[in-house]
Amino acid sequence: MKSEQEEQYVPKATAKRLPVYYRCLKKLADTGVKRIKSQEISELTQIPSATIRRDFSHFGELGRSGYGYEVDYVVEVFHEILNVNKIINIALVGVGNIGKALIANNFRRDDNMKITCAFEKNEEESGKILSGVPIYSVAQMKSVLSRENIHVAISTVPSEHSQESINMLVDSGITSILNFAPGRVVVPSTVDIRYIDLTGEILTLVYYDGKLLPPIIKNK
Amino acid sequence: MKSEQEEQYVPKATAKRLPVYYRCLKKLADTGVKRIKSQEISELTQIPSATIRRDFSHFGELGRSGYGYEVDYVVEVFHEILNVNKIINIALVGVGNIGKALIANNFRRDDNMKITCAFEKNEEESGKILSGVPIYSVAQMKSVLSRENIHVAISTVPSEHSQESINMLVDSGITSILNFAPGRVVVPSTVDIRYIDLTGEILTLVYYDGKLLPPIIKNK
DNA sequence: ATCTTTTTGTGATAAAAATCACATTAAAAT
DNA sequence: ATTTTAATGTGATTTTTATCACAAAAAGAT
Numbered sequence: 001m002k003s004e005q006e007e008q009y010v011p012k013a014t015a016k017r018l019p020v021y022y023r024c025l026k027k028l029a030d031t032g033v034k035r036i037k038s039q040e041i042s043e044l045t046q047i048p049s050a051t052i053r054r055d056f057s058h059f060g061e062l063g064r065s066g067y068g069y070e071v072d073y074v075v076e077v078f079h080e081i082l083n084v085n086k087i088i089n090i091a092l093v094g095v096g097n098i099g100k101a102l103i104a105n106n107f108r109r110d111d112n113m114k115i116t117c118a119f120e121k122n123e124e125e126s127g128k129i130l131s132g133v134p135i136y137s138v139a140q141m142k143s144v145l146s147r148e149n150i151h152v153a154i155s156t157v158p159s160e161h162s163q164e165s166i167n168m169l170v171d172s173g174i175t176s177i178l179n180f181a182p183g184r185v186v187v188p189s190t191v192d193i194r195y196i197d198l199t200g201e202i203l204t205l206v207y208y209d210g211k212l213l214p215p216i217i218k219n220k
Numbered sequence: 221m222k223s224e225q226e227e228q229y230v231p232k233a234t235a236k237r238l239p240v241y242y243r244c245l246k247k248l249a250d251t252g253v254k255r256i257k258s259q260e261i262s263e264l265t266q267i268p269s270a271t272i273r274r275d276f277s278h279f280g281e282l283g284r285s286g287y288g289y290e291v292d293y294v295v296e297v298f299h300e301i302l303n304v305n306k307i308i309n310i311a312l313v314g315v316g317n318i319g320k321a322l323i324a325n326n327f328r329r330d331d332n333m334k335i336t337c338a339f340e341k342n343e344e345e346s347g348k349i350l351s352g353v354p355i356y357s358v359a360q361m362k363s364v365l366s367r368e369n370i371h372v373a374i375s376t377v378p379s380e381h382s383q384e385s386i387n388m389l390v391d392s393g394i395t396s397i398l399n400f401a402p403g404r405v406v407v408p409s410t411v412d413i414r415y416i417d418l419t420g421e422i423l424t425l426v427y428y429d430g431k432l433l434p435p436i437i438k439n440k
Numbered sequence: 441a442t443c444t445t446t447t448t449g450t451g452a453t454a455a456a457a458a459t460c461a462c463a464t465t466a467a468a469a470t
Numbered sequence: 471a472t473t474t475t476a477a478t479g480t481g482a483t484t485t486t487t488a489t490c491a492c493a494a495a496a497a498g499a500t
């Protein structure tokens with residue numbers, strides 16, 4: 001039974017894993033699996049079962065001792081938590097290679113999020129419609145975003161103009177940003193920004209790989 | 221002074237930040253900045269100065285009291301640490317929208333990494349050459365990768381076939397993988413895999429936005 | 441019913457990461 | 471040369487995250 005003073009504090013580390021859980025359980029539910037235990041979720045997600053149980057515990061007592069979790073029920077709970085019922089309209093800034101690929105893809109298998117408009121500096125692109133997504137000029141950003149009440153954006157604008165582009169987004173009422181330019185930009189504390197840093201990921205991957213290959217000095 | 225032996229373990233959290241530092245300092249060096257203090261790096265990277273100093277300290281005493289850091293020198297050190305001198309050849313699996321965008325982009329501003337070959341199931345694509353990158357059939361994977369001695373790969377193969385594709389990569393000698401399919405796959409402990417999960421990022425962003433959780437960054 | 445088995449949820453503990461705060465060192469000023 | 475100022479590097483501490491390990495609860499077996 002859920003306690004009355006639930007909804008306390010959810011650790012950031014737990015929040016990061018929520019989409020992983022949701023996807024995993026959704027897939028199970030769709031396959032017709034009715035019942036699952038933390039140990040099995042662990043095998044599917046590569047997250048230790050103790051961590052899974054601890055994470056789940058932040059949202060109430062979702063399972064039953066000696067039984068496990070009712071898949072449908074837990075999916076329902078996570079569905080609620082992540083607001084998957086509400087449609088998220090996303091604005092895209094920067095219609096280059098990556099931007100175009102994102103539009104073409106447009107979260108096809110995620111029915112609750114969609115890029116609904118895009119902005120591009122290059123005048124040759126603006127005015128066009130790609131895969132049903134209208135490309136506007138950056139000058140139109142503020143009016144379009146406020147009119148359509150969008151507050152989530154993805155920026156694929158190159159580093160040199162990243163800060164500039166993010167400033168405009170913030171000024172247009174955007175509060176959540178995913179930035180493909182890895183250079184850190186300054187935003188007000190009311191705005192949340194995350195970075196997708198491909199080069200950085202590769203560098204750290206290789207950094208660890210280099211550390212693992214030779215006679216390891218991994219003591220403690 | 222720190223002994224060579226002590227320069228052993230670098231925390232994962234620090235390793236993740238290394239590319240951010242490197243990029244920031246490189247940019248400063250290129251702009252002609254000769255000297256910088258942790259406080260200023262903090263403003264540029266949004267990472268607290270104490271964290272920066274602690275991170276740097278894992279690689280020796282890079283700075284001087286009452287002065288700060290010699291930009292050129294620190295860049296040199298990070299350059300060495302991250303092996304930026306060594307060229308990283310990357311294999312790409314899955315030449316769809318995202319795959320094509322990655323090839324077209326091909327880490328243009330990062331002169332030490334490059335997609336040098338790609339693999340695609342669809343027979344219509346294989347045999348072609350895109351932006352100088354040859355597209356092979358997946359059947360050729362093992363021979364091409366061992367011949368070219370590549371051990372880093374990016375997979376943009378959709379979730380349904382993700383595990384299958386990663387199995388082939390591992391079998392072909394790949395040890396570092398960046399996977400654009402967010403569903404967790406199983407790999408041997410000798411292989412390092414990271415995930416780029418756009419949908420997940422958006423979901424957590426919006427989750428926090430709903431919670432109006434304060435993303436406090438203290439610069440000091 | 442009763443017993444055995446299973447698996448949760450969570451106190452307790454450990455490990456990792458972030459942060460504080462300042463002695464120490466070096467630079468800059470006088 | 472001496473004093474003042476500045477900023478590092480790091481012990482100490484706090485906070486966050488992960489893990490252990492098991493009593494309690496529920497399921498399933500007999």
